[in-house]
Amino acid sequence: MTNRYAVILAAGQGTRMKSKLYKVLHPVCGKPMVQHVINQISKLNIDEIVTVVGHGAELVKSQLGDQCRFVLQEEQLGTAHAVLQAKELLEDKEGVTLVVCGDTPLITSETMANLFTHHEETNAKATVLTALADDPAGYGRIIRNEEGLVEKIVEHKDASEEERKINEINTGTYCFDNRALFAALKMVSNDNVQGEYYLPDVIEILKNAGEIVSAYVTGDFSETLGVNDRVALSQAEKIMRKRINEYHMRNGATIIDPDHTYIDADAEIGSDTIIHPGTRISGATKIGSDCVIGPNSEVNNCTIGDGTVIRQSVVCDSEIGSGVAIGPFAHIRPNSQIHDEVKIGNFVEIKKTVFGRGSKASHLSYIGDAEIGSDVNIGCGSITVNYDGKKKHLTKVEDEVFIGCNSNLVAPVTIGKGAYIAAGSTVTKDVPGNALAIARAQQINKENYVEKLKNKQK
Numbered sequence: 001m002t003n004r005y006a007v008i009l010a011a012g013q014g015t016r017m018k019s020k021l022y023k024v025l026h027p028v029c030g031k032p033m034v035q036h037v038i039n040q041i042s043k044l045n046i047d048e049i050v051t052v053v054g055h056g057a058e059l060v061k062s063q064l065g066d067q068c069r070f071v072l073q074e075e076q077l078g079t080a081h082a083v084l085q086a087k088e089l090l091e092d093k094e095g096v097t098l099v100v101c102g103d104t105p106l107i108t109s110e111t112m113a114n115l116f117t118h119h120e121e122t123n124a125k126a127t128v129l130t131a132l133a134d135d136p137a138g139y140g141r142i143i144r145n146e147e148g149l150v151e152k153i154v155e156h157k158d159a160s161e162e163e164r165k166i167n168e169i170n171t172g173t174y175c176f177d178n179r180a181l182f183a184a185l186k187m188v189s190n191d192n193v194q195g196e197y198y199l200p201d202v203i204e205i206l207k208n209a210g211e212i213v214s215a216y217v218t219g220d221f222s223e224t225l226g227v228n229d230r231v232a233l234s235q236a237e238k239i240m241r242k243r244i245n246e247y248h249m250r251n252g253a254t255i256i257d258p259d260h261t262y263i264d265a266d267a268e269i270g271s272d273t274i275i276h277p278g279t280r281i282s283g284a285t286k287i288g289s290d291c292v293i294g295p296n297s298e299v300n301n302c303t304i305g306d307g308t309v310i311r312q313s314v315v316c317d318s319e320i321g322s323g324v325a326i327g328p329f330a331h332i333r334p335n336s337q338i339h340d341e342v343k344i345g346n347f348v349e350i351k352k353t354v355f356g357r358g359s360k361a362s363h364l365s366y367i368g369d370a371e372i373g374s375d376v377n378i379g380c381g382s383i384t385v386n387y388d389g390k391k392k393h394l395t396k397v398e399d400e401v402f403i404g405c406n407s408n409l410v411a412p413v414t415i416g417k418g419a420y421i422a423a424g425s426t427v428t429k430d431v432p433g434n435a436l437a438i439a440r441a442q443q444i445n446k447e448n449y450v451e452k453l454k455n456k457q458k
Helices: 033-041 057-067 079-084 109-121 178-185 200-208 230-250 449-457
Strands: 004-010 048-053 069-072 096-101 126-132 141-144 150-154 168-177 213-217 280-282 298-300 314-316 343-355 360-372 383-385 395-397 408-410 413-415
Touching: 004 033, 004 079, 033 048, 033 057, 033 096, 033 109, 048 057, 057 069, 079 178, 079 200, 096 109, 096 178, 109 126, 109 168, 109 213, 126 200, 150 200, 150 213, 168 178, 168 200, 178 200, 200 213, 408 413
Parallel strands: 004 048, 004 096, 048 069, 126 213, 280 298, 298 314, 343 360, 360 383, 360 395, 383 408, 395 413
Antiparallel strands: 096 168, 126 168, 141 150, 141 168
């Protein structure tokens, strides 16, 4: 099999984005654009991937890590100049090189594989990935000869009236014979208004040398979308989101309203799980089967077991067991472990806490920096007082404890197995197992006090 290489162009700053973040690092469905591109390329049998970096080079390198090799384009002098920076890594190698832009997050491995195949089957020195556009204005047009091969690529501004009627456009993605590519790159001129070296000029150079230049038409125009501004970014997000939602629905999840459900690219969802509108599932979240998520819930970087219900709540960076009920209006903060059959009710906040099997905090409680055993009942209004102004401290509640309403557990403190905490108590000392702790002021009733008070006011 022919050796295959890939060059990803990711050096541009993207001034039209009007952002401090470099263009290819802008996320689409939770993942930087250039990461989408390299993930799709990595599904192919590629011998070497080279990413051309420039603006924000260190940040792009940090994002992609060891998934590819990097070359630096110190000055952005055009796409041909960018590819030429890979000369030392690729110039002398036999094979086929794919050139793709890092701001095309919607391109798929299937399309790139078909481009490779078409290139090899036509014995071409270059193959252009093209698409049929309903409105081709602004795009370079593909001019074919009688044999269907590419005669030339004409930019919109240079096209005749007849040529502008052509709706097959250049997407900016190519396959090249590797040696022919680098030989032609040395011949590219910057004799143009912008004074830059353009990769499409390689096509003309190869054509003038009598080489075969072919074109492969992708069936999905949306794959070719290049993101140059925030408008295109939102378009890419919408298309990718539709793709992701359809994938999950075809794999057995129910999404009630896909147009108002936001699922990131790396999320996993089990069969027979129902996602209600207004829900965002982000990061590397894994949701089991038979769950109900939403409406209006946010789940980020969580693992969720089977049969769990999360209603109108926020759950972040935590592990949630099976058969758990969360919400409405609960907040599970990072580093929490919610075990099976737990109930976390309305207006309950959990932070950095292990919550044991079958335990309940049904409403209006804050549980932070705690270890809660199994079958514990935490009454309404209870709080773990975990912060002394300088450090966070641990509250440990053992199995089968009953904590009465409006209780304060001042950490560090341990409540022994089976203990009861009387409602309204502020507990500052450890409570032995099976003990009843009462830590509140003694009630005093002053009879006829109200009548005396009224007389004073008169």
